[in-house]
Amino acid sequence: MEEVLQVANEWGIWVAGIVVVIICVIQAYLYLKQCFKAGRELGLEDSQMKQGFWVGAKTAIGPAFAVFIIMVGLMSVIGGPMAWMRLAVIGAAPTELTAAQLGAEGYGVEFGGEGYDLQAMATSWWTMIINGVGWLVLVGLIGHKLEPVREKMSGGDPSWLPVLSGAGMLGVFGYLIGGDVLTLEGPMYAVIFGAISMVILLQVAEKTTEKFKPYCLGIAMVTGMIFAIILG
Amino acid sequence: MSEQINEEMWEEVYVKPVKKVGMITLLVAAGLTFTPLIYLYLAHGILPPMDAALRSWGLVAAAFGAFYIVEPVSYYAILGLAGTYMSFLSGNISNLRLPCSAMAQEVVGVTEGSKKGEIIGAIGISASVLVNLAFVTAAAIVGMAIIGVLPEIIVEGFRDYTAPAIFGAVYGQFSMRYIQLAPIGIGIALIMLGIIQAPAWLAILACVFGTMGIARVMFNKDIIKGD
Known part of the structure; x- marks a missing residue:
């Protein structure tokens, strides 16, 4: 395993990772520029768009810190550069870990265990990569075809649009918390206390200062986690 | 609500350029994600054995294949065009992109699902890409040292409970509305x-x-x- 990790941490793989990360940063920059341009046409003030940027940045701090901690765990099994590349862009920890494990399974060894040699690691990486490519290629090819679907669902009624979008959020996150609630253990407490603290925090923010709002998610995340550790 | 922007103008200033950049960046990135494997082959002559590669491709496609199409379709009404391209290139969608997009729209006070909402949401997402990149880069450099001083129970708490707590929090946020x-x-x-x-x-x-x-x-x- 040590030899495997030594190769996994070679500089060449950092370079390979950096190239992909750069694409992602270029994309974010181009979209930011285009959004400011399109936003002005829509009558948005620059100050509103800058506010949107900073709210996004501040809201990201809590979840990104969680990614930070989880990534260090991932580094010890798939190496630093791959963990960095898959979590900075492209993937998310649970998906990447599952794919890496399935790669080892396809190779016929236990992930990170006896017999996990360089070829096994190459198979793990291949599996993570080919899995990620599925989303990238499909969204790359059909992403723009989804707009007409949304238009159809909205039926051109502007007052229905926010409800449609909100219902989508409750659907997606209902699905995501469903599995956690059914554990009836730690993750369930994390969901419950994350939700309760977020509701309280947002109400406090509404009565005091809007500036507090971007920090609510991070605080709710830590609160949910603490209760889950205590009760779980 | 002054949503009465000329549709042609919207097409020119937003849809067309966003689509072009999105298609190019996602497909180019898809190709470039293979570079670590190419490096392994060039530097060490190592390739995944063909049969193992096909077998694990089958396994991973069985586990995730349906999501390649289900996720973009399900998230599109929330993320919009630029948000969709950005989210699927940058990953961490449910724990990072969706919450940041939603909070940016809530604080700026734009209607979700509207064109203004789409713009502010995408701006929030692009900010989250940069913040997350800073954190994971820090993790690569000093992560081991920081994990070393944190008690095991905290590290496990972050690993096991932060995602459910974030999901619960976002659910709470939208339940209020x-x-x-x-x-x-x-x-x-x-x-x-x-x-x-x-x-x-x-x-x-x-x-x-x-x-x-x-x-x-x-x-x-x-x-x-x-x-």
């Missing part, structure tokens, strides 16, 4: 996952489009009001 819909999303999830034990891809479709459908009925009956 559409309290009538709050039992619906989780209700469908519990039925699909707990009682029917449906596969994940089917459960997510049922949750998203089921909640949207019930929302439409409530909206038509004036139980829920839009902005």
Whole structure:
């Protein structure tokens, strides 16, 4: 395993990772520029768009810190550069870990265990990569075809649009918390206390200062986690 | 609400350039993600054995394949065009992109699902890409040292409980706004996952489009009001 990790941490793989990360940063920059341009046409003030940027940045701090901690765990099994590349862009920890494990399974060894040699690691990486490519290629090819679907669902009624979008959020996150609630253990407490603290925090923010709002998610995340550790 | 922007103008200044950049960046990135494997081959002559590669491709496609299509379709109404391209290139969608997009729209005070909402949401996402990149880069450099001083229980807490806590928090945030819909999303999830034990891809479709459908009925009956 040590030899495997030594190769996994070679500089060449950092370079390979950096190239992909750069694409992602270029994309974010181009979209930011285009959004400011399109936003002005829509009558948005620059100050509103800058506010949107900073709210996004501040809201990201809590979840990104969680990614930070989880990534260090991932580094010890798939190496630093791959963990960095898959979590900075492209993937998310649970998906990447599952794919890496399935790669080892396809190779016929236990992930990170006896017999996990360089070829096994190459198979793990291949599996993570080919899995990620599925989303990238499909969204790359059909992403723009989804707009007409949304238009159809909205039926051109502007007052229905926010409800449609909100219902989508409750659907997606209902699905995501469903599995956690059914554990009836730690993750369930994390969901419950994350939700309760977020509701309280947002109400406090509404009565005091809007500036507090971007920090609510991070605080709710830590609160949910603490209760889950205590009760779980 | 001054949403009455010329559709042609919107097409020119937003849809066309966003689509072009999105297609190019995603497809180029898809190709470039193979470079670590190319490096392994060039530097060490190592390739995954063909049979193992095909077998694990089959395994991973069986586990995630349905999501390649189900996720973009389910998330599109929330993320919009630029948000979709950005989210699927940058990953960490449910724990980072969706919450940041939603909070940016909430604080700026734009209507979700509107063009203004789409712009502000995408700006929030692009900020989250940069913040996350800073954190994971820090993790690569000093992560080991920081983990070393944190108690094991905290590290495990972050690993096991932060995602459910974030999901719960976002659910709470949207429940406040559409309290009538709050039992619906989780209700469908519990039925699909707990009682029917449906596969994940089917459960997510049922949750998203089921909640949207019930929302439409409530909206038509004036139980829920839009902005």
